[in-house]
Amino acid sequence: MEPKSLKKLWHVIKNADAAQVLSDPAKQRYLLPFIREELSLSEAAHHLGVKPNALLYQINKLLNLGLLEVVRVKQRQGRASKIYRAIAQRFFIPFSLTKAETVQNLAIETDIRSERLFQQDLINAQMMYGDEWGIAIYIMEDGSLSIDLATSIEHTAEDTDFILAANYPAVWSSWLWINLSHSEAKMLQQELIALWQRYKQMRSPDKPKYTLRLGLAPMNEFVRETV
DSSP states (O other): OOOGGGGOOEEEOOOHHHHHHHHOHHHHTTTHHHHHSOEEHHHHHHHHTSOHHHHHHHHHHHHHTTSEEEEEEEEETTEEEEEEEESOSEEEOOGGGSSOSSHHHHHHHHHHHHHHHHHHHHHHHHGGGOSSOEEEEEEOTTSOEEEEEESBTTBOTTOHHHHTSTTSOSOOOOOOOOOOOHHHHHHHHHHHHHHHHHHHTOOOTTSOOOOOOOOOOOOOHHHHHHO
16 A cells, blocks of 8 residues: 555645754754655664664654654564654745745755855865966956956866866856846746756766756846945
8 A cells, every 4th residue: 555645745834843844954854765765763774874763863853743654564573663754755834934034035045055065066076176276357258257266377267178178077167147138038048947857867876976056047236236
């Protein structure tokens, strides 16, 4: 019989304590394995790299918050072993249950951790390829200002030949201000989504893992001038 939890796609959080747990990366990690699959205490502890006794404390908290449930009990070597599963595949935290003052602040706070991890991976991959690391400030050919982290004065962000060399790591990060009509911007949006959908399918445990970041947004020049 299919576990009850598998039938529920979304769960809307209504409890402030549950919202706090799901908003904290250090606490939400204990729920993530159970969203992917049904697991016993020992199996989940192995996935997370923690001791079963420490995880049991977190599991009991998740059970009390209604985020986790026992889907069945399995008899193993004469002992009963509980099998846990998250109550839904996806969770939604209403803005009213967050601590952010505005939606803008919430978006920034949500992105900060991912951005920090991405930058750490980006720099770590490049550290061995330069000895004069610093900030390069210059006007690009299109007249826009570029402020980039560069490996040296010879290799700025525009030096794509250096970056594309076979012995250089497969990395890329850039900000580009461009002028587009609405139809051109929608076309670019479609291209970015198509690229995202294409590479989203390329997941294999036998290959190295990369972070792919894509973005596009209308520029509010007034806001940029006042911050």
